Amino acid sequence: MAIEIYKKYMEEKMGADGNVESCKLSIPDKFNFSYDVVDKIAEMEPQRRAMVWCNEQGERREFTFCDIKEQSDRAASYFRSLGIGKGDCVMMAVKRHYQFWFAILGLHKIGAIGVPVTYMLKLEEYIYRFEKLDIKAVICTPDNDVASRVDEAEQMSGKKFMKIILRENRPGWHQFDEGLEKAEKFVPLTFEERPESGDTMLLYFTSGTEGMPKLVGHNFGYPVGHIPTAKYWHNVDPDGLHFTVADTGWAKSVWGKLYGQWLMGAAIYVLDYDSFTAHALLTKMEEDKITTLCAPSAFYRVMVLEDFSKYNLSTVKHYTVAGEALNPDVIEKFSRMTGKQIYEGYGQTESTLMIGVMHWMDVKAGAMGKPSLQYNMELLDEDGQIVPTGDVGEICVKAEPGEIPGMFLGYQGEDELNRSKWHDGIYHTGDLAWRDENGYYWFVGRNDDVFKSSGYRISPFEIESLIVKFPNVLECAVIGVPEKLRGNAIKAIIVLTNGTEPTQNLKIEIREFLKEHTAPYKVPRIIEFVDELPKTTSGKIRRNIWRK
Missing domain, CATH: 3.30.300.30 (ANL, C-terminal domain)
Incomplete structure (x- = not known):
């Protein structure tokens, strides 16, 4: 099904010259990424490389799609044995450990709701999240004292849930890796038992630049919205190795480490680290022959301080940046140093890639690019009127909730916020930009900034x-x-x-x-x-x- 979805999308929406028309992706009934993409590829090409994982300690593992199917089946069976089922919320604070992929795909297979969070949360932040959302279980890394903070937050919040930890035994906790080893053969959901494509699959707490984090919901059709992300913006090579620098607690992780890339059949690269240095990143990119890279703006700002002549990055064919706007001077300096361009992109936790410099487009240093295929976008003033070319307006999307694959379902439990952000058939991003005569969007800032x-x-x-x-x-x-x-x-x-x-x-x-x-x-x-x-x-x- 994954191959069929992709081919149909390509044939209908894009000409050979890269010109596109406004389009609408359609989601099959009861679409499930684990069954319809991962398991399908494992059936068609079981030995196709899916993931290369390594860490700072020198450990390294490679997984085929057959491996990923087997381990996600085990995870699904294990979760089911613990009483976790359709609609249950499971929080995951697991860093960049490869078990994250087993767990999230296993949750998809039983219709449970994944709630990824960063392992860097403090005690008060866990308490807030536990009070905000009823969860059935928490899955934790054994590193960075995360489990201790979860234990304390559980007690202080008064909430009770199952606690699952990776790699080690801890009193009062289930052991994830042992659970997978002992898991019974998984019996997949029948087609009738599967969640509907519009049912909630993921919940993310927004990063909270303003106010307290809000819960953003995405449905089971969300992965299909990332086809343009991987194909047109990341420009992934199905036989290459794509590296997105992101913690699994951030929505950008599934932008670049899961859905779109595997829909393309491309392998993902995961570097499991605690502290970032540009030297370590560039060294790993050289050693493991990365072909496409996506990193936050802050990483590029540090990378341009390095001497690139010390590294052989000839395998890297395409660079992208997201998270927040990258200063034009950094883009220009990077281009002088590497001979390659950085292709910008814009989106939110609430969406997939909304605006991007697609791989066939000219790079204008500082420009976000043009609206992605599935988004009907306008810049509006405070009165809801379209602003002229060159004037600043709010980035708005014409759509009803649930209409565009990849757009969120709304902010859970935030009726007033939903009414203010999404009304009259328009979603208001809260971000300001202006559009030039060639249709490129230029970021100005948040409304609040x-x-x-x-x-x-x-x-x-x-x-x-x-x-x-x-x-x-x-x-x-x-x-x-x-x-x-x-x-x-x-x-x-x-x-x-x-x-x-x-x-x-x-x-x-x-x-x-x-x-x-x-x-x-x-x-x-x-x-x-x-x-x-x-x-x-x-x-x-x-x-x-x-x-x-």
Whole structure:
């Protein structure tokens, strides 16, 4: 079925020249990614490579689709033996361990709901999540003291659920790996027993740049919406090895480490690590012959500080970036150093790829690209009117809930928020952009981040992109600070490269540099140097922390 879905989509929606028309993907009844994609490929090409996994300790494992089918069958059988079934919520805080793939596919097979979260959550964050959602079980990594925090949060929240841990034995916990070894032969759900394609399959807590995280729901048809993600944007090679840098607790993980890639039959690469260094990443890319890479903006900002002549990256044919907008200067520098372009993409936890520089398109440094195939998109002003070319508007999608494969079902338990974000047949992303004469979208910022200073509308990202062009600036955040005269004064919070002294003279030099490259009203009046910027677990800078 996976091959049939893909071929039908390609034949109907795209010409040889890459021109596309507005289209609507259709989801088969009772579509289930585990049965209809993974198991189907395992049947057709059992020895096709599915995943290459390695960690910092030098361990390495390769899995075929036949292996993945077998292990996900075992996981499904094990979960069923614990009493987990259709509609039950199972939280997963398992880092980048290969068991994540066994578990999530096993949950799909029994119709349960996966709730991936990052292993980096603190005690209070677990308590909030346990109080927000009734869960049947939690699956945890044994690393980073995650299990202890779950134990304490369970007690403090007053909630009770099964606890499953990987690799080790722990009092009061079930042991996942032993459970898989002892699992009885799995009896798949009959077609009639399967969940409907519109039933909830995944729940994600939003990364929460503003306010408390909200629960975003996706249905069993969601994976099909990632065909354009993998084929047109990641440009994956079915015989290659795709590497998306993302923790499994972040929705970007299933963007790049699961659904679209396996719909294409392409193998995924997983590097299980605790601390990132550009040297380690580039070394692994060389050693394991990565063919396509997708990484967050913060990774590229660090990577361009490396000497690329030390690495043989000739196998890497295509680079993409997502998470938050990447500064044009970094894109241009990367291109000079590698001879390759970085193809930007935009989407949300609530969606699949919404806007992207597809592999056949010209790269414009700083531009997000054009709307993805299945999204009918417009830029609207505050009155809901389409803005002219060149004007800033909110990115909005014309659709009803459940109409577009890949779009979320709504925010669980947040009726007022749902009404404000999705009404009159339009979904409001809360992100601002402008569109040029060639149809490319350019990111401006979140509605909450844009502010006025001396009557001028200020886009933090625009000023940040200029500041990072200054030598010795690693990254920065721009916010508005209340001031009587101007309404808001512009403040820049800057992280310097290693070894750079944060002096008063450096602040003056940065301001003088900006005066030469932008209008005077955009030059920050306040500059603060810090060691690091607070970020969400998905790598987005949390400007709201500084505003508070």
